[in-house]
Amino acid sequence: MDVLKTHVVHGGTLRYLSHDSAATGTAMKLSVFVPPGEAPFPVVIWLSGLTCTEDNFTTKAGAYEAAARLGLIVVAPDTSPRGEGVADDEAYDLGQGAGFYVDATEAPWAPHFCMETYVTRDLVELIDAEFPTNGRRAILGHSMGGHGALTLALNHPHLFASVSAFAPIASPTRCPWGEKALTAYLGPDRERWAQHDTALLIEAGVANGQFDDILIDQGDADGFLVEQLKPDLLTAAAEAAGQRLTLRMQPGYDHSYFFMASFIADHLAFHAKRLKA
Template sequence: MQIAKTHRVSGGELAYASHQSAATGTEMRLSVFAPPGAGPFPYLIWLSGLTCTEDNFTSKAGAYAAAARLGVAIVAPDTSPRGEAVADDPAYDLGQGAGFYIDATQKPWASHFQMESYITRDLIAAVEAAFPLAPRRSMFGHSMGGHGALTLAMKHPQLFKSASAFSPIASPTRCPWGEKAFGAYLGSERESWRAHDAALLIEAGKAASFDDILIDQGTADQFLVDQLKPELLEEAARKAHQKLTLRRQEGYDHSYFFIATFVSEHVAFHAARLA
């Protein structure tokens, strides 16, 4: 782990760092906030959305005061592998900055876009070796990262105690963002897409280990109807008899202003389940 810089914040320490990932075959960047004290601390992994880096949540969410008060650390990785040798696309919703937290199987993406393996294997091993973190973790995220947080938590329940999301892509198999990305990364066989769809995973009972899933969705979100479709999560939860709390927040959009307003409640939600 290479530490690029550190900052004192909310009585704790924020580190910007990087490390080599075997899964992606690249250097991966991240930020890690450790609250005051000696640790080891339970921690949250935050997954950001399209076009974001490890810095968006770190500089905009305002989560660290709540994390310091509740004694939890927060890890925020980059959203994809990067570099001149890494495949890319001119569009904002595919390629670098748009890893979708899945393991690609198709060329040219499969060589580096192994984000599920990176998050659930390489990232966890690296941060727990380098920082005062306990092996007690939860996940949350936004938009593309909300999709990632929900699906990875459900697919790897032995790794994560809880999951929550802001404005998640609820069902990537049924929206333009997901169809484009899954078609490129996974190929045209749509049956293989189902394992990466939060609504379908809930419907299949894959969230049974979680006592609740917290979702916040702004009613003024410009992507609400065509891309996010949170009602599909509610429908899936009803079919599976799964507790899911979907809070529709009046007038809020898709931005980090929305996240900053409610992030402390998400940190508290997870802290209670990591205690």
């Protein structure tokens, strides 16, 4: 683990890091905020959306005042492997910056695009080994990262005490972003796609009562709302499965980090309550 730079913020310490990942076969970057006070602390992992790096949430979300007050370590990794020899695409919604938090099985993506294993194994192991955690963690994210947070929590419930999302891609098997990415990374078999579709996972009962509530914030002025995000599919699936899900439609808010900065403290408090229960 290499420390690239360090800042003091709200009494805590924010570090930008790089480490080698066995899952991706590359160096991966991330930021880690450790709050002031007496350790150990629970961990909140943030997953960002399309085109983002480890820096977008870190500099734009305004999360650290609440994290310091609530006593939360906050981790924000990059959204994909990068570097020489890593496959890419000219489009913004595939390749570097668009890992979709799945383990790719198709060429040319399979050698490095293993973001599910990266987050649920390599990242978790790094944070638990190098930082003063108490072994309890939550996960949240935005857009593609909201999809990632929800699907990783549902598929790996033993790792996470709670989950929430901002404007998640609710059902990637039924929107252009998801259909493009899942075809490229996983091939044409749509049954395999279903393992990475939050609405379908909830509908199938995968949550199985693991989470007492799932918090979703969605702006009603989000330009991607109708074609790409489709939060109504989440509420329908939750109702069918008997899974509690709180969807807050926020009037006037769009898809930007201004939206997240407005409600990030609510999400961190949501997780702190469950991490410290």
